[in-house]
Structures are given as structure tokens and as C-alpha cells.
Amino acid sequence: MQISDVNFILGATSIKQVPKDGIPHVAFLGRSNAGKSSLLNALFQKKIVKTSNTPGKTREMNFFLVNSLNNSYYFVDLPGVGYAKVSKSMRDEMGNRIKNYVEKARDLKGVVYLLDIRHGGHQIDFETINGIKNAKVPILLVASKADKLNRSEFIAAQKKMKENFNLPNFPLTISSKTKKGLPELWKEIGMLLSINSTNEAANV
Ligand SMILES: Nc1nc2c(ncn2[C@@H]2O[C@H](COP(=O)(O)OP(=O)(O)O)[C@@H](O)[C@H]2O)c(=O)[nH]1
Numbered sequence: 719m720q721i722s723d724v725n726f727i728l729g730a731t732s733i734k735q736v737p738k739d740g741i742p743h744v745a746f747l748g749r750s751n752a753g754k755s756s757l758l759n760a761l762f763q764k765k766i767v768k769t770s771n772t773p774g775k776t777r778e779m780n781f782f783l784v785n786s787l788n789n790s791y792y793f794v795d796l797p798g799v800g801y802a803k804v805s806k807s808m809r810d811e812m813g814n815r816i817k818n819y820v821e822k823a824r825d826l827k828g829v830v831y832l833l834d835i836r837h838g839g840h841q842i843d844f845e846t847i848n849g850i851k852n853a854k855v856p857i858l859l860v861a862s863k864a865d866k867l868n869r870s871e872f873i874a875a876q877k878k879m880k881e882n883f884n885l886p887n888f889p890l891t892i893s894s895k896t897k898k899g900l901p902e903l904w905k906e907i908g909m910l911l912s913i914n915s916t917n918e919a920a921n922v
């Protein structure tokens with residue numbers, strides 16, 4: 719996908735604010751600090767998304783309008799899941815917001831679920847993935863921060879993730895820092911976005 723332009727459109731706090739203009743969405747989800755915002759900046763080749771050393775900052779569902787030569791898409795930076803330092807009620811509210819969006823946004827074509835390659839999956843990752851499975855939206859598991867590991871650690875981590883998540887293959891592994899895996903990820907995102915079916919469970 720050749721991007722001509724990216725703009726921040728809005729930070730939605732409820733499904734009501736989610737754009738319903740027929741433009742396809744791809745959403746980015748994962749634990750706080752997994753590297754979602756850094757990945758978006760790397761994909762956009764533009765520092766438009768705020769990244770942070772302080773996890774748990776993003777509470778909104780942030781919509782970025784990406785224009786390519788022929789089409790437009792929303793790339794959605796979802797709030798990080800499972801951040802321990804916010805109250806349980808806030809975590810539940812965030813979880814419901816995400817679930818509601820994934821289940822009801824009819825233009826959502828896929829979710830890129832980011833996992834820090836060093837951590838192999840936390841309880842909250844399994845819970846979140848199971849929680850959105852009903853929506854029948856394709857979920858693409860992607861391992862982030864590949865540059866943090868050496869070769870042997872990297873292979874061990876990929877193997878562990880494949881087992882933990884019952885994947886048919888090693889997960890696609892990326893680094894926003896070195897740009898490793900980004901061309902492959904673009905290809906996968908392109909495939910998600912070209913799926914024409916609408917979200918079956920959608921009623922928005
Ligand atoms: N070394 C390395 N650090 C990364 C990478 N991606 C993100 N980070 C760092 O991880 C922290 C959290 O990143 P951020 O994108 O804000 O995560 P988010 O909470 O999922 O949006 C920041 O300090 C980033 O600089 C990566 O590919 N390599």
C-alpha cells in the first residue's frame with residue numbers, strides 16, 4: 719500500500735463516535751506498552767501517534783485516516799489492555815469499550831494483535847483474544863520488538879508463542895525500531911482490508 723497521506727481524525731470514547739462512513743478499518747490491539755503506537759508511526763513513516771514510556775495512557779480509540787493512491791482506510795489505535803495501575807473498574811470499562819467496538823463496528827476488517835516477543839503472552843492476552851473471537855473478525859497475531867532479542871532467544875520466543883497460541887506457523891515478527899517484518903505486515907494488512915464481507919454481528 720502506497721500511503722499518500724495520514725491524518726488523525728478523532729479519539730472515540732464510545733461506539734457512538736466511531737465513524738460510520740463505509741471506510742474500512744483495521745485496528746491495533748495489545749497490552750499497554752506492546753508497541754502499538756510505535757508500530758503505527760513506523761507503518762506511516764511519520765511520527766503522528768504519541769508513544770510513551772508510561773503505559774496505560776491511551777484511553778481513547780484513536781482513528782487515523784490513511785489515504786493511499788486509490789483508497790482510504792482507518793487505522794485504529796485501541797487502548798492498551800490490562801494495565802495494572804488503573805482501577806479494576808477502569809480496566810473493565812476499557813475492555814468493554816474494545817469488545818463493543820470489535821463486535822459492532824461493521825467496517826472493521828481485522829485486528830492486528832501485538833504481543834511483545836519477550837513475553838510470549840499474558841493471561842490478559844488470552845482473555846482479550848477469546849473475548850473478541852465471537853465477533854468473527856480476523857485476528858492477526860504479531861510479535862513486536864524483535865530487536866530486543868538475540869538470534870537464539872528470538873527463535874525460542876517464536877516457538878513459545880506458536881505453542882501458547884496454537885498457531886499453525888511462527889507468528890509474524892516485527893520491529894518498529896529496525897523495520898524488520900514491516901513489508902510482510904503491510905501485505906497482511908492489505909489482505910485484511912481487501913476482505914469485502916462486513917462484520918456479521920454488526921448492528922451499528
Ligand atoms: N527496542 C524497541 N522498542 C520499542 C519497539 N516498539 C516500541 N518500543 C518501545 O516500547 C515502549 C512502548 O511503546 P508504545 O508504542 O508507546 O506502546 P503502546 O502502549 O502499545 O502504544 C516505548 O518506550 C517504545 O519506544 C521496538 O520495535 N523496538
Ligand SMILES: [Mg+2]
Pocket residue numbers: 754755756768769770776795
Ligand atoms: Mg499507545
